[in-house]
Amino acid sequence: MRFFFPDSQDQVDPMFDFVTEEHPVHRIRQRDDRYAHEVLQHRPFDGLLISKSIVDGHGARTSARYTAGARNRLYRERARRFFRLDEVHRDVLIMGDCGAFTYFNEEEPPYSVAEVLDFYEYCGLDWGVAPDHIVFGFVRDGDPIPDEMISEWERRLDITLNNARLFLDEVSRRNCDIVPIGVAHGWSADSYAQSVSDLQDLGYVKIAMGGMVPLRSNDIVSSLEASSGVRKPETELHLLGITRVDEMRRFAQHGVTSFDSTSPFRQAFKDDTDNYYTLDSTYVAIKVPQVDGNASLKRQIKAGKVDQRAAILAERSCLEGLRAYDAGELPVEQALQRVLDYEDLVGVKKTREAEYLRTLSARPWKDCGCGICEEAGIEVIMFRGSERNKRRGFHNLAVFRDRISRNGFHSLQTTGEHT
Amino acid sequence: MTVSDQAVELRLPALAITQSPGRVLYQFAVDGKLLDDFATVSRIRRDDESAVQGYQRPESLQHITAIRKYIESDAPMIPNGIVIAFDDRVRFEPSVKSDTYSVPGEIVIPVDVSEAPELRPGWIVDGQQRTAAIRDANVSQFPIPVTAFITANEEEQREQFILVNSTKPLPRSLIYELIPGTTGMLPPSLARRKISAELLDLLNWDSESPFHWRIQTPTNPEGVIKDNSILRMLDNSIIEGYLYNFRDPVDGTGDLEAMATVVNDYWTAVSLVFPGDWNSTPRKSRLVHGAGIVAMGFLMDAMCDRLRDENRLNVDGFLAEVSLIADSCAWSSGEWELASGTKRKWNDFQNTSKDIQILANHVLAAYRNSRRTR
Numbered sequence: 180m181r182f183f184f185p186d187s188q189d190q191v192d193p194m195f196d197f198v199t200e201e202h203p204v205h206r207i208r209q210r211d212d213r214y215a216h217e218v219l220q221h222r223p224f225d226g227l228l229i230s231k232s233i234v235d236g237h238g239a240r241t242s243a244r245y246t247a248g249a250r251n252r253l254y255r256e257r258a259r260r261f262f263r264l265d266e267v268h269r270d271v272l273i274m275g276d277c278g279a280f281t282y283f284n285e286e287e288p289p290y291s292v293a294e295v296l297d298f299y300e301y302c303g304l305d306w307g308v309a310p311d312h313i314v315f316g317f318v319r320d321g322d323p324i325p326d327e328m329i330s331e332w333e334r335r336l337d338i339t340l341n342n343a344r345l346f347l348d349e350v351s352r353r354n355c356d357i358v359p360i361g362v363a364h365g366w367s368a369d370s371y372a373q374s375v376s377d378l379q380d381l382g383y384v385k386i387a388m389g390g391m392v393p394l395r396s397n398d399i400v401s402s403l404e405a406s407s408g409v410r411k412p413e414t415e416l417h418l419l420g421i422t423r424v425d426e427m428r429r430f431a432q433h434g435v436t437s438f439d440s441t442s443p444f445r446q447a448f449k450d451d452t453d454n455y456y457t458l459d460s461t462y463v464a465i466k467v468p469q470v471d472g473n474a475s476l477k478r479q480i481k482a483g484k485v486d487q488r489a490a491i492l493a494e495r496s497c498l499e500g501l502r503a504y505d506a507g508e509l510p511v512e513q514a515l516q517r518v519l520d521y522e523d524l525v526g527v528k529k530t531r532e533a534e535y536l537r538t539l540s541a542r543p544w545k546d547c548g549c550g551i552c553e554e555a556g557i558e559v560i561m562f563r564g565s566e567r568n569k570r571r572g573f574h575n576l577a578v579f580r581d582r583i584s585r586n587g588f589h590s591l592q593t594t595g596e597h598t
Numbered sequence: 599m600t601v602s603d604q605a606v607e608l609r610l611p612a613l614a615i616t617q618s619p620g621r622v623l624y625q626f627a628v629d630g631k632l633l634d635d636f637a638t639v640s641r642i643r644r645d646d647e648s649a650v651q652g653y654q655r656p657e658s659l660q661h662i663t664a665i666r667k668y669i670e671s672d673a674p675m676i677p678n679g680i681v682i683a684f685d686d687r688v689r690f691e692p693s694v695k696s697d698t699y700s701v702p703g704e705i706v707i708p709v710d711v712s713e714a715p716e717l718r719p720g721w722i723v724d725g726q727q728r729t730a731a732i733r734d735a736n737v738s739q740f741p742i743p744v745t746a747f748i749t750a751n752e753e754e755q756r757e758q759f760i761l762v763n764s765t766k767p768l769p770r771s772l773i774y775e776l777i778p779g780t781t782g783m784l785p786p787s788l789a790r791r792k793i794s795a796e797l798l799d800l801l802n803w804d805s806e807s808p809f810h811w812r813i814q815t816p817t818n819p820e821g822v823i824k825d826n827s828i829l830r831m832l833d834n835s836i837i838e839g840y841l842y843n844f845r846d847p848v849d850g851t852g853d854l855e856a857m858a859t860v861v862n863d864y865w866t867a868v869s870l871v872f873p874g875d876w877n878s879t880p881r882k883s884r885l886v887h888g889a890g891i892v893a894m895g896f897l898m899d900a901m902c903d904r905l906r907d908e909n910r911l912n913v914d915g916f917l918a919e920v921s922l923i924a925d926s927c928a929w930s931s932g933e934w935e936l937a938s939g940t941k942r943k944w945n946d947f948q949n950t951s952k953d954i955q956i957l958a959n960h961v962l963a964a965y966r967n968s969r970r971t972r
């Protein structure tokens with residue numbers, strides 16, 4: 180089972196100073212910063228997924244996360260060198276797609292097949308996904324079929340299938356050595372199976388299952404089951420955007436050999452409670468917003484409702500308290516109290532006292548050997564600014580990788596990093 | 599001075615300067631760490647009836663940090679003083695009798711730190727960030743000059759506040775032209791740009807450079823290429839391109855000579871391939887316009903990588919490469935035939951990042967394609 184990590188240009192600055200909250204004056208983003216595979220003890224993924232929409236953006240929606248300069252360099256150096264996977268991590272597979280979720284609202288995919296293949300070629304990718312259009316909706320066996328939706332769903336399936344055909348033609352016309360992947364979409368188990376069958380007829384041996392993010396695990400399994408009826412033995416399936424580690428065994432039984440997801444990373448700073456992973460549990464991170472970076476606090480200071488000086492002092496006392504606790508110089512209750520005092524001043528809707536106490540008492544970062552926690556200590560558990568949040572995200576990736584192997588999938592490539 | 603319920607008086611040597619009839623300024627030095635004890639920036643706020651009681655501006659933490667680091671550096675000097683408006687609890691006691699405009703004496707400031715900040719006698723009219731930086735700095739003391747005036751009249755205080763705070767910031771171009779001659783600490787945002795500003799300077803002054811006297815700066819108004827376009831082009835390469843290789847990641851300095859050599863070699867080739875377009879003005883030629891300069895800068899980086907590998911990183915090497923795209927360019931007449939199948943009139947590129955990217959994509963694609971078919 181291969182795990183692909185979707186790139187969103189997330190890195191950490193190894194020189195960031197947690198106490199002064201400063202980067203080196205002359206730091207250059209990305210080039211001086213480090214990716215997850217450069218700071219973790221073990222590489223947390225088998226592959227990277229690069230989306231055209233993240234690199235190039237499209238239309239009025241600028242989903243692009245790349246500056247013009249970074250984009251040009253990506254094309255110039257190609258992905259392997261750009262992501263610094265050209266020396267010790269050469270076995271990492273790099274896969275490209277269009278980022279269909281960024282344009283699902285639009286009539287049609289914003290990129291032509293030729294443009295997409297240009298992108299894959301510029302980046303020098305190993306695997307390339309044909310441009311697809313997501314079908315949003317799923318009908319279970321026996322449920323009523325919403326007739327008004329069917330024509331739109333069929334239209335999107337047609338676009339996807341037609342693109343898949345054109346994409347294969349273009350790949351062979353250009354004679355590229357990229358491995359083409361077709362995307363199966365559907366609005367029911369049977370229509371997914373039909374897509375798989377159609378793509379196989381076109382000649383695809385790698386098929387990505389798209390649009391499954393909102394589906395329940397059972398619906399995913401039923402679709403995979405239906406597809407098993409038509410799937411050729413050599414066909415390999417990839418699940419786009421699916422994390423569910425506990426289900427991986429069931430998925431694998433139906434031909435799934437790879438998947439991708441950002442959720443272990445994003446939960447670190449998007450989720451309400453499950454911010455910090457351990458092998459068997461999750462913890463909430465301690466919110467210590469920056470006086471200078473918290474929008475609502477800034478508004479209150481501007482309005483004269485909160486004294487800026489008092490806020491700065493409370494923030495400092497909170498940070499110092501947490502560090503003192505980590506060093507064994509302050510009892511947990513006192514460190515927690517400082518957090519709660521600051522919480523009071525910032526004005527939160529609901530206190531997290533109990534969850535914070537659980538996190539602080541357990542000190543999960545103390546026993547973690549991911550490569551981040553040893554360096555960052557208690558800073559990794561603070562919900563505060565991207566340097567800490569992304570470190571926690573990287574830590575989660577490391578734990579996620581361990582969860583996958585614990586589930587019996589030992590095929591994760593763990594060798595090669597230190598050779 | 600320690601916290602005490604007891605009000606004390608702070609006496610400091612001062613000079614009273616009569617500037618115009620009835621308008622007296624007091625100049626003195628005080629340890630910046632004490633400023634908070636008798637002056638405030640937040641005195642002005644909404645009162646219980648929600649009427650505006652003055653004006654408050656939150657501290658800019660980034661700015662404060664920059665000043666603080668400077669104060670913590672080896673030999674800091676801040677010549678411009680803090681301006682404080684005192685109410686009439688503060689008084690001046692002359693030490694000599696004099697009828698000149700300048701009289702030495704002592705300024706006497708009542709200090710009671712147990713009082714609420716808004717009741718303190720002084721209001722910092724100018725120097726809020728410096729005051730905060732001194733307060734936060736890891737130094738035991740930092741004397742700072744103060745210019746003060748005494749008035750019971752709050753309108754007068756506000757008037758000064760507005761006057762002081764409505765001066766125009768320096769134009770960016772002037773700042774960039776001043777940077778290369780500046781030693782010592784610069785604020786981070788400027789420190790990061792120092793290297794490109796220095797490089798620009800070098801290009802403009804070097805008689806061997808195709809940019810010789812052609813970059814417009816405050817002291818070289820005859821230049822035709824905007825300094826800002828050059829800075830963007832150089833910054834792009836220092837950050838994402840070939841010039842990054844000549845940068846010292848620790849202190850952010852760079853091998854300027856080596857950088858200038860590459861830049862000059864490339865643009866010499868550009869000027870030889872497009873002589874008419876190069877020796878023109880931005881209005882008549884998009885090559886020397888911001889869009890052309892920045893887009894062609896990206897092409898420089900693309901060519902450098904290849905030429906270095908082939909050991910041809912010199913004017914001749916660039917000349918051969920730039921010639922490859924000559925037919926795909928319409929700098930000063932005709933139309934650009936873009937890959938998407940669309941056409942654009944020669945001058946239909948503005949100095950926006952979107953247009954620059956379209957133009958950059960075009961020249962980069964032209965370069966890539968010509969390499970492919972060669």
Ligand SMILES: [Zn+2]
Pocket residue numbers: 544547548549550551552553574577
């Ligand atoms: Zn960890």
